[in-house]
Amino acid sequence: MVEMVSRPYERAFEKHALANPEVLCISADLTSSCEIDKFRDNHPDQFLSMGMAEQNMMSFCGGLGLAGYRPFIHTFGVFTYRRPYDQLMASIAYPRRKVRIMGFLPGITTPGGMTHQAIEDISVMRSMPNMTILETGDATEVESICEAADSIDGPVYCRVLRGSMPRLFDTPIKVGEMRELSLGNDVLIVTAGITTEEAMRATKALEAAGVSVRHLHLHTIKPFNAEAILDHINAVKGGVITLENHVTEGGIGSLVAEVMADNGVGKKLRRLGLKDTYAHGGSRAYLMRYYGLDALALTQGVEDLLGQKLGISEADLAEARVDAVHSLAKAEGL
Amino acid sequence: MWNIAVKNERTTEDIALGIRRRVFEHAMRNNGGYLSQACSSAEQLAWLYNEELILGAPTLPMIPKPFGGVPHADNPDYHTGAGYNGPFEPEFDRLFIAPAHYALVAYATLIETGRMAAEGLEMFNKDGSSVEMIGAEHSPGMEVHNGTLGIGLSTAAGLAWARKRKGEKGRVWVYMSDGEVQEGQTWEAIQCCAHHRIDNVKAIMDVNRQQCDGAMDSVMEVGDIKTKMENFGAVVVEVDAHNVNDMREAAKTKHDGKPLIILANSNPFHAMPILEERFPRLHYVRFKSEEERARMNISIAESLGVDPIDYAH
Ligand SMILES: Cc1ncc(C[n+]2csc(CCOP(=O)(O)OP(=O)(O)O)c2C)c(N)n1
Numbered sequence: 242m243v244e245m246v247s248r249p250y251e252r253a254f255e256k257h258a259l260a261n262p263e264v265l266c267i268s269a270d271l272t273s274s275c276e277i278d279k280f281r282d283n284h285p286d287q288f289l290s291m292g293m294a295e296q297n298m299m300s301f302c303g304g305l306g307l308a309g310y311r312p313f314i315h316t317f318g319v320f321t322y323r324r325p326y327d328q329l330m331a332s333i334a335y336p337r338r339k340v341r342i343m344g345f346l347p348g349i350t351t352p353g354g355m356t357h358q359a360i361e362d363i364s365v366m367r368s369m370p371n372m373t374i375l376e377t378g379d380a381t382e383v384e385s386i387c388e389a390a391d392s393i394d395g396p397v398y399c400r401v402l403r404g405s406m407p408r409l410f411d412t413p414i415k416v417g418e419m420r421e422l423s424l425g426n427d428v429l430i431v432t433a434g435i436t437t438e439e440a441m442r443a444t445k446a447l448e449a450a451g452v453s454v455r456h457l458h459l460h461t462i463k464p465f466n467a468e469a470i471l472d473h474i475n476a477v478k479g480g481v482i483t484l485e486n487h488v489t490e491g492g493i494g495s496l497v498a499e500v501m502a503d504n505g506v507g508k509k510l511r512r513l514g515l516k517d518t519y520a521h522g523g524s525r526a527y528l529m530r531y532y533g534l535d536a537l538a539l540t541q542g543v544e545d546l547l548g549q550k551l552g553i554s555e556a557d558l559a560e561a562r563v564d565a566v567h568s569l570a571k572a573e574g575l
Numbered sequence: 576m577w578n579i580a581v582k583n584e585r586t587t588e589d590i591a592l593g594i595r596r597r598v599f600e601h602a603m604r605n606n607g608g609y610l611s612q613a614c615s616s617a618e619q620l621a622w623l624y625n626e627e628l629i630l631g632a633p634t635l636p637m638i639p640k641p642f643g644g645v646p647h648a649d650n651p652d653y654h655t656g657a658g659y660n661g662p663f664e665p666e667f668d669r670l671f672i673a674p675a676h677y678a679l680v681a682y683a684t685l686i687e688t689g690r691m692a693a694e695g696l697e698m699f700n701k702d703g704s705s706v707e708m709i710g711a712e713h714s715p716g717m718e719v720h721n722g723t724l725g726i727g728l729s730t731a732a733g734l735a736w737a738r739k740r741k742g743e744k745g746r747v748w749v750y751m752s753d754g755e756v757q758e759g760q761t762w763e764a765i766q767c768c769a770h771h772r773i774d775n776v777k778a779i780m781d782v783n784r785q786q787c788d789g790a791m792d793s794v795m796e797v798g799d800i801k802t803k804m805e806n807f808g809a810v811v812v813e814v815d816a817h818n819v820n821d822m823r824e825a826a827k828t829k830h831d832g833k834p835l836i837i838l839a840n841s842n843p844f845h846a847m848p849i850l851e852e853r854f855p856r857l858h859y860v861r862f863k864s865e866e867e868r869a870r871m872n873i874s875i876a877e878s879l880g881v882d883p884i885d886y887a888h
């Protein structure tokens with residue numbers, strides 16, 4: 242059984258902030274939704290409430306950065322770049338302020354529908370010069386995200402998980418590296434964030450069906466180590482498949498495509514994710530099935546990539562974890 | 576007109592009570608919900624639908640259709656939830672609910688005013704349903720996508736300007752929340768209405784002085800909303816949000832060349848006094864224990880004059 246961890250961010254942030262007095266906790270009226278309510282109550286001197294005013298918050302944090310502080314912005318990922326894109330660019334990214342953007346509820350991890358689902362954030366941030374992008378896929382990565390982000394000499398956008406989550410890894414994020422989860426030689430599966438757990442479920446079934454899987458998990462999306470992934474791409478016979486909690490344009494699928502094209506790799510690539518569509522509101526398990534982001538979608542993608550039926554069905558996949566909709570790990574409806 | 580025919584059958588106060596009862600039942604069964612918003616806003620939404628809005632009969636089925644996809648070139652049958660507010664005809668009003676998390680209250684209002692079947696609420700937040708927790712554009716009674724707060728008034732202003740240009744009599748109403756005044760866009764919208772003399776846009780704002788983190792004064796003070804809005808070019812009237820007569824009178828205020836904004840000062844635990852225990856965390860009430868749930872069940876049921884909800888079944 243996989244170990245489940247409750248609210249790792251809450252503890253990790255407190256530990257990091259207390260050890261680093263230049264770190265400031267910034268909140269945009271989603272304090273308990275981002276697991277910093279205890280921090281606010283226990284350390285009010287290091288906490289700043291910005292209200293529901295994201296544009297001001299971005300430029301304000303640029304000002305804090307100018308003074309040498311390292312603000313950690315907490316809100317849902319969408320609210321950190323859609324409305325305040327211009328402020329993010331001019332006040333934070335351009336001058337390379339050390340602002341750490343903690344974007345909660347990445348992709349379809351929220352039932353809040355289109356306005357709450359950050360499905361194109363990686364694409365936006367990848368095209369923003371000076372921005373670093375990190376993504377968490379399990380409790381260990383969430384526990385190490387504050388230190389990892391704070392080690393960057395410039396602005397960082399992080400996709401952060403919250404609530405109850407599995408522990409899949411036992412080593413912290415090492416910025417710039419990638420995790421090699423299996424080293425087979427038929428197909429290369431590349432995942433990040435919550436899709437890694439899906440790929441791990443699929444890997445067992447694929448191996449059982451005779452497919453040798455090479456699986457990489459990305460926590461550092463920008464800057465990206467093209468050399469390292471190139472070796473893995475070259476090591477497989479059957480092609481590459483990416484699965485992301487994001488639109489297929491501009492995210493990790495595009496990233497891998499660029500590396501392949503840049504290096505003249507003549508292999509097939511299948512990019513799975515949201516296909517030029519907005520999502521809507523629903524449970525995570527439902528949305529992952531509906532939009533083809535789960536283990537089953539991945540095995541079907543591998544069949545398509547290899548041009549052969551593998552006969553893998555739902556029953557062959559390791560059991561999916563289903564998050565309780567009204568989990569006590571979260572305080573809000575969202 | 577359809578609305579007028581229904582209008583006098585029930586009082587707005589009675590509809591407001593019905594809204595609260597439905598939201599209460601739902602929150603009890605689901606161990607929580609946007610309950611406080613029913614306390615603060617029930618009379619406002621009841622008044623809009625039962626009296627003030629000039630709407631045609633619903634054009635969409637009483638039992639909502641399942642989720643039918645998002646806007647896309649490959650989805651030609653896509654439609655919004657606007658049909659629950661009646662057809663787009665020049666003489667009819669439109670309504671945008673800017674704080675889309677008030678959806679539960681808005682759906683209950685549709686039911687109480689005969690625009691949606693009670694079954695609609697059973698579909699709330701269910702996978703594959705169009706009756707979404709945060710009202711989406713395709714959810715019953717929603718006409719445009721809101722939910723990212725602060726965009727509603729601007730969209731309404733644009734539609735209102737266009738309707739004026741086309742000579743349409745229908746007005747554009749916006750339901751707003753006070754948290755929206757923290758967003759700069761709200762002020763840009765008022766300034767724009769004033770500059771372009773857009774006076775067929777009308778808003779009513781639920782001034783409950785609460786936001787996600789608690790009392791607005793503790794999160795980001797907004798000061799005197801009325802004076803600020805007037806300075807930006809709106810005609811503003813303050814009312815008691817639980818006094819329907821106040822709202823009726825306010826809506827008659829002349830506002831030539833300016834938008835009308837009614838600030839409805841509300842009580843976030845109106846008609847459910849036990850919720851005061853939860854102050855200042857009222858935004859989403861999730862019961863902390865079975866004991867609390869049971870106690871609130873009995874108390875709120877009594878306040879609303881119904882039997883406690885048998886939520887175990
Ligand atoms: C642009 C934007 N930022 C943040 C949020 C998250 N959010 C949802 S409701 C809310 C504030 C709630 O305050 P208010 O609008 O007054 O509603 P009420 O407290 O009456 O429910 C916030 C911050 C949002 N929906 N949109």
